Amino acid sequence: MVDSFYTIPGAPFLAHLSDLHNRDYHPVERSLLRHRPELICVTGDIIYGTMPEDDISPLVAQPNALGLLRACADIAPTFVSLGNHEWMLDEEDLDAMRATGAVVLDNDWVEHDGLAIGGLTSGHVMRHRRALSNLPGDERGAHRYPARGGVRDIMKTAAELLMEKLPDDDWLMSFASAPGHHFLLSHHPEYRRLVPKEVELILSGHAHGGQWRLFGHGVYAPGQGIWPKLTKGIYDGRQVVSAGLSNTAPAPRFFNPTQVVYVQS
């Protein structure tokens, strides 16, 4: 794992963390304690989004996720948005995330020290919520989470009702017109097409650096396909994409270390 420093003129010194996927957070915590950022932005996928077993919250079954948020909130004001792997988390889970001291930005924004900091929730999360809300109550079953075997029915219904994994971007214009500088946490880098130009900084992850890097370019990223454009680094002077804190693919990463990103002015 490497510490990477990117320069955005006028930005406060912040840490940008993404894609922990329940891996050991202590190396990240040590990096944060070394560098002491003014604020910490976590752009989703803190868990690995398989179907929960025995109806246990993934945040209980995967304790590194809340461990990371607790560690971050002890170091600096911490803001977190939701990635595709958080698709099944419910309000109780979001409250558990808030109880760590982190601010959960679920299609929402807050004002902090002259900044408007927003979090754009993954369209995968929204698809699951839409599917659940469209199911009649007696078809949701007794499970809090989609049970193994049962999930197929829910997802089939989701496919019938709404195939798209679209994010809810209705709020972005009012966010962009709020006073102050605008920072947006958006797990998916490809959502940049939805982001108003008034947003000065977009923080993203999800691409895992393109998994293998050849001649400085990623090879594949979910949501972008082969030879993705947005995988690691600064784009257009206003989007910072993290290569992530972990590897979840069955294949190893090549020339693509995991990274803790710092943005500075």
Ligand SMILES: [Fe+2]
């Ligand atoms: Fe992701």
